[in-house]
Amino acid sequence: MVTKSALIYLSRQEGLKDFATRFRPFKKLTTRFVAGESIDEAVAAIRELNAENITASFDHLNESVATQAEAEAEVREYLQILAQIDARGIKSNVSIKLTQFGLELDPELTYSNARRVLVDAVQRGNFVRVDMEGSNVTQATIDLFKRLRAEFDLNDVGIVLQSYLYRTFEDAVDLLKIPARIRLCKGAYSEPPEIAFPNKKDVDDNFVRVMQLLLSSGTYHGIATHDPRMLDATIDFVQKEGITKDAFEFQMLFGIRRDLQRQLARDGYNMRVYVPYGKHWYPYFMRRLAERPANIWFVLKNILKG
Ligand SMILES: Cc1cc2nc3c(=O)[nH]c(=O)nc-3n(C[C@H](O)[C@H](O)[C@H](O)COP(=O)(O)OP(=O)(O)OC[C@H]3O[C@@H](n4cnc5c(N)ncnc54)[C@H](O)[C@@H]3O)c2cc1C
Numbered sequence: 333m334v335t336k337s338a339l340i341y342l343s344r345q346e347g348l349k350d351f352a353t354r355f356r357p358f359k360k361l362t363t364r365f366v367a368g369e370s371i372d373e374a375v376a377a378i379r380e381l382n383a384e385n386i387t388a389s390f391d392h393l394n395e396s397v398a399t400q401a402e403a404e405a406e407v408r409e410y411l412q413i414l415a416q417i418d419a420r421g422i423k424s425n426v427s428i429k430l431t432q433f434g435l436e437l438d439p440e441l442t443y444s445n446a447r448r449v450l451v452d453a454v455q456r457g458n459f460v461r462v463d464m465e466g467s468n469v470t471q472a473t474i475d476l477f478k479r480l481r482a483e484f485d486l487n488d489v490g491i492v493l494q495s496y497l498y499r500t501f502e503d504a505v506d507l508l509k510i511p512a513r514i515r516l517c518k519g520a521y522s523e524p525p526e527i528a529f530p531n532k533k534d535v536d537d538n539f540v541r542v543m544q545l546l547l548s549s550g551t552y553h554g555i556a557t558h559d560p561r562m563l564d565a566t567i568d569f570v571q572k573e574g575i576t577k578d579a580f581e582f583q584m585l586f587g588i589r590r591d592l593q594r595q596l597a598r599d600g601y602n603m604r605v606y607v608p609y610g611k612h613w614y615p616y617f618m619r620r621l622a623e624r625p626a627n628i629w630f631v632l633k634n635i636l637k638g
Contacts, residue, residue, distance in 0.1 A: 392608075
């Protein structure tokens with residue numbers, strides 16, 4: 333879809349990023365998808381979710397850092413998040429992006445950065461999810477994850493796969509052999525038809541196919557979607573196969589389909605919400621706009637209203 337790829341293109345424009353992060357009306361709108369700029373604001377959002385029997389995954393917004401110093405600051409932020417999760421007694425794990433830890437600068441440094449966060453998380457009995465980013469880093473992300481997984485346990489670290497990539501079914505088969513805990517999502521970046529299904533129907537069909545493979549594996553996975561059709565397909569499958577509700581979790585993003593988040597938690601499913609916070613919200617926010625054209629009208633209306 334043209335609008336979608338245009339917005340994803342804009343999400344990568346540095347000049348616009350600087351403008352948007354300074355433009356007050358735009359910034360105000362981010363609260364629709366972002367919990368705030370500080371850890372405290374994210375903790376408050378997670379407390380509210382926990383009160384509704386929903387767990388969380390903390391995400392400090394930043395990606396594709398340009399310097400080692402920036403990557404170091406990200407490691408420190410995550411160590412602080414892990415300490416805060418314990419100190420505040422909230423139910424949350426953490427999600428990291430490897431380009432946030434320097435993947436595009438130096439894979440070796442990224443490995444040691446991710447390892448530092450993992451060592452701390454493991455000491456605290458917590459779990460680190462490695463998010464999946466654009467296809468330029470898919471293989472590097474999987475490779476680095478496998479190195480981490482060779483050193484850490486199944487319940488220490490997990491990865492994400494995207495059903496829009498042709499390669500994903502094979503990646504899932506491969507990762508299940510280790511085994512690995514996988515979050516399945518559709519994929520949020522703009523990818524060419526040579527490597528990703530261009531049609532939504534094929535992305536959805538692949539999502540169902542990979543979901544069935546994952547949930548038949550006996551390992552605890554995350555099914556991350558707001559799509560009622562994907563949710564129904566998952567619920568039908570687990571009921572048919574006799575897979576218990578505690579054998580997997582549903583995951584959604586902060587601020588999206590709160591009604592479904594609450595409903596699934598009330599129905600006794602494990603529900604986890606991804607809670608992003610921080611100053612570098614621009615690319616994340618733009619990807620959320622790209623997913624639903626109606627969100628653009630919501631933004632324009634509010635900017636015009638002042
Ligand atoms: C917990 C979690 C973690 C994720 N991690 C990653 C990751 O590591 N890598 C990655 O590439 N992607 C990630 N994503 C994003 C994902 O790939 C999709 O881009 C996103 O979830 C939208 O796809 P969908 O499955 O909800 O289905 P869609 O077909 O996009 O949407 C289905 C329905 O959901 C609702 N909806 C979806 N998005 C929005 C929105 N932005 N605003 C309002 N309503 C919306 C609408 O009702 C829509 O009709 C993650 C998603 C979740 C939930």
